[in-house]
Structures are given as structure tokens and as C-alpha cells.
Amino acid sequence: EGQLVENGGGLIQPGGSLRLSCAASGFIVSSYYMTWVRQAPGKGLEWVSGIYSSGNTKDAESLKGRFTISRVASQNTLYLQMNRLGVEDTALYFCAAATGDPGAFDIWGRGTMVTVSS
Amino acid sequence: DIRMTQSPSTLSASVGDGVTITCRASQYMSISLAWYQKKPGKAPKLLIHTASILASGVPSRFSGSGSGTEFTLTINSLQPDDLATYYCQQYSSLSPTFGQGTKVEIK
Numbered sequence: 048e049g050q051l052v053e054n055g056g057g058l059i060q061p062g063g064s065l066r067l068s069c070a071a072s073g074f075i076v077s078s079y080y081m082t083w084v085r086q087a088p089g090k091g092l093e094w095v096s097g098i099y100s101s102g103n104t105k106d107a108e109s110l111k112g113r114f115t116i117s118r119v120a121s122q123n124t125l126y127l128q129m130n131r132l133g134v135e136d137t138a139l140y141f142c143a144a145a146t147g148d149p150g151a152f153d154i155w156g157r158g159t160m161v162t163v164s165s
Numbered sequence: 166d167i168r169m170t171q172s173p174s175t176l177s178a179s180v181g182d183g184v185t186i187t188c189r190a191s192q193y194m195s196i197s198l199a200w201y202q203k204k205p206g207k208a209p210k211l212l213i214h215t216a217s218i219l220a221s222g223v224p225s226r227f228s229g230s231g232s233g234t235e236f237t238l239t240i241n242s243l244q245p246d247d248l249a250t251y252y253c254q255q256y257s258s259l260s261p262t263f264g265q266g267t268k269v270e271i272k
Binding site (some may be wrong): 082084091092093094097105107108141143145147148149150151152153155156157158 | 166197199201203207208209210211214215218220221250252254256259260261262263264265266
């Protein structure tokens with residue numbers, strides 16, 4: 048059974064950058080649609096960014112190009128580069144995979160917390 | 166982006182009751198809809214995909230229906246373990262979107 052483990056979260060000052068990682072086991076990251084989803088404290092789930100098996104990517108328009116999703120096949124790992132962070136980016140960041148029905152995320156990590164504060 | 170609106174925002178029911186959550190899309194989206202269960206401190210869990218197909222290992226008391234712009238998640242015979250927030254998610258467009266969530270409380 049597939050598993051995902053996120054890392055890289057922490058406390059960062061406004062305007063700073065952070066890179067999150069998501070290590071996969073039990074399946075091949077580059078074979079499936081992978082995504083990042085976040086949940087701000089007390090709020091609902093928000094889709095952030097996705098990368099297709101083709102390598103094409105798509106980000107939420109609200110991010111205004113500040114975040115970049117990528118993957119390294121040799122490491123079987125997904126990444127999220129986050130730049131120009133603001134307090135509104137404070138959230139628990141989950142990575143997820145759609146290994147069955149494309150677009151329906153059936154494997155999730157436990158999340159990594161990002162706190163943007165001065 | 167396709168906007169997803171869930172109702173109700175919160176519902177309270179007794180163990181054994183049947184409950185229904187509705188999700189409406191701002192535009193037509195066929196059956197590219199999933200439902201997730203989210204418990205505090207845990208990762209979301211896929212319950213339903215393609216509007217009505219039960220994900221592997223999900224109890225049969227969960228069911229989904231609908232197409233186009235209106236979808237429902239039904240829990241037959243609510244169990245204490247079903248205390249959670251439920252989200253719908255569309256994947257008809259290149260930018261998936263989630264509903265705002267429905268919190269299910271046990272009376």
C-alpha cells in the first residue's frame with residue numbers, strides 16, 4: 048500500500064521562502080497525478096498545486112505564481128517551493144496522490160505545518 | 166474555477182440515523198466528484214469517487230449519487246466513528262476545488 052510522508056514545514060517570517068517535500072513509498076510518484084492541498088487553522092481544504100504524470104503542472108490562481116510544484120523521479124519525491132510567503136499561507140500542507148480515478152486523491156500524507164509569522 | 170457549495174454546514178444526528186449531505190456545483194461537471202472524510206489531526210480519507218463509486222475499504226453505509234451540478238453523500242445508520250467533517254471535491258476542471266465542508270456531530 049502506498050504511503051506519503053511530508054517534511055519541511057516550520058516557522059518562517061513573512062516574505063520568506065520554504066520548500067516542502069513529500070516522499071512516496073509503495074508507488075511511483077511520476078506515474079500518477081500528485082497534488083498539494085492545504086488547510087488553514089479552523090478552515091476547510093484548499094487545493095494548491097498539481098503535477099500530472101506528463102510533467103505538466105497547474106497552480107491555484109490565487110497563489111499568483113508564488114508556489115511551484117515539482118518532482119524528482121530518482122528520489123520518488125514531490126516538492127513544493129513556496130516563495131514570498133504571507134500570513135495567509137499559514138496552514139497544514141498535505142500531499143496526495145490519485146492512483147486510481149485521476150483527480151480523486153486516494154493516498155494522503157499526514158501533513159506538515161507551515162506557520163508564517165514575524 | 167468551479168465553485169462547490171455544501172449544505173448543511175453542520176448537522177447533528179443520533180447513532181443509527183440516516184444523514185444526507187448535498188454538494189452543488191456552479192457549473193455542469195458530469196460525475197467527476199469525490200467525497201472525503203476529515204477527522205482532526207488525520208489526513209483526509211477518500212470515501213467516494215466518480216460521484217457514486219465506493220473507495221476501497223469504505224463501509225457500505227456510505228453512498229454517493231448525483232450528476233451534473235447536484236450531488237449527495239448519504240450515510241445510512243450513522244456510527245460514532247462517523248464524527249468528522251465531510252468535503253466534496255470536483256475534478257472536472259484543471260483546478261480541483263473543494264466544498265467548504267459539512268461537520269457531522271453525534272447527538
